[in-house]
Amino acid sequence: MDALIYTVMSGAERAMRAQQVHANNLANLETGGFRANLELASSKAVAGPGYAARHLSELQADAVSARQGVQRQTGRDLDVAVQGDGLFTLQYQGGEAYTRGGNFSLDANGALLFGSHPVLGEGGAIVIPEHSSVQIAKDGTISVQAPGETELQVVDKLKLVKPTMAGMTKNEAGLLVARDGAALAADASVSLNPGHLEGSNVSAVEEMVATMSLNRDFEVQMKMMKAADGMAEAGNRLIRE
Template sequence: MDALIYTAMSGAERALKAQQVHANNLANIDTNGFRANMELSAAQAVNGYGYDDRHMSQLQANSVSTKAGVMKSTGRDLDVAVAGDGFLTVQTADGEAYTRAGAMTLSADGTLRLNGNVVLGEGGPITLPEYTKLDIGTDGTVSIQSPGTTTMQTIDKLRLVKADATQLTKNEAGLIVARDGQPLATDPTVKLNPGYLEGSNVSAVEEMVATMSLNRTFEVQMKLLTSTDSMAEAGNRLISGS
């Protein structure tokens, strides 16, 4: 009887944690470049002698949806959106990380940043000197026109990477990282849409449907627990002869 209790308890716990994943997705529906988290479940045996036939459901919410978000034109020189698959590269305290959020800013010393993180080019962090015109090409080339000149000068090229979705996860800051912890290789096939930003790839309808389904699943698990308790009491009465 207690094996059924484990099954119901595990299912209820999984439903609650999965709701948190979908709630986080909905909370970031207006976050530019946000990639929706995907929840997956795996069976985990209960440790201890005599528990071989009892398993718990272990939720894994470290998969990332690579579905494209909606492109929005901004006309801003420092805004870029990745066209198709691929990511921009930033430097964090823990090493390289990747993002689709392309609303870049300039710090006081001219360093390109994304949400506080330094933007990396193929030559390292990108720092721009004083300029009168800025151009970011579809291949990630960053060019400027210096004051008093009429020609464009190439400063660096944004480090654009690509990887299969199975190789990617998120760190604690919500940035994309490689599962093996190693930097991804630069991919020259990745292209940009300058002057655009990509919205979140979260579908409000899909997230709400998933949440309602999880609510029903949780209710079923609670009914199972109640039924298990009733069956256990009936069994005890039979054994005691009462």
């Protein structure tokens, strides 16, 4: 009876955790470049003498979906999307973080930003000088046309990386980082689609179906917990009699 309670309690916890993951995915349905989280769990035997028949549902670090989102054309000079696999590199708390979002902006000093995070290039944080136009090429090269000039001048090149998504996780800011915390090397094979933005890769239908399935799982866990409680009460009654 107590062996059943181990399984039921950990299973209910796993269902509640999974609900949170899918709710977060749905909340970011319209967030550009967002990568859906994948909730993972596995069975684990309870260690110790006399616990061989008891198993727990052990939560694991969430994985990140590698599926690509739909791209839409914006025509904006500082909007860019990754074609195929690849990530943009950002400066984050003295290290690096990565994203698929490409809706960049400039601050008053010309620093290229994604939200509040500096975008990194081959020479470090990218700063765009005074210009009349700016262009991002398919290979990530950033060129500007200075006021009064007719020629484009290369400023820097975006640092583009191409890791396997199995080796990536999300930090507290929702940005992608390597599981081992190491900075990733630039990959020249990554190609961009200038003037476009990639949307979230979350499927509303899949998330809703998963949520309904988890609701049913949680209800079953609660019924099993009541059954285990009834079995324990019946056993105690037999002992008393």
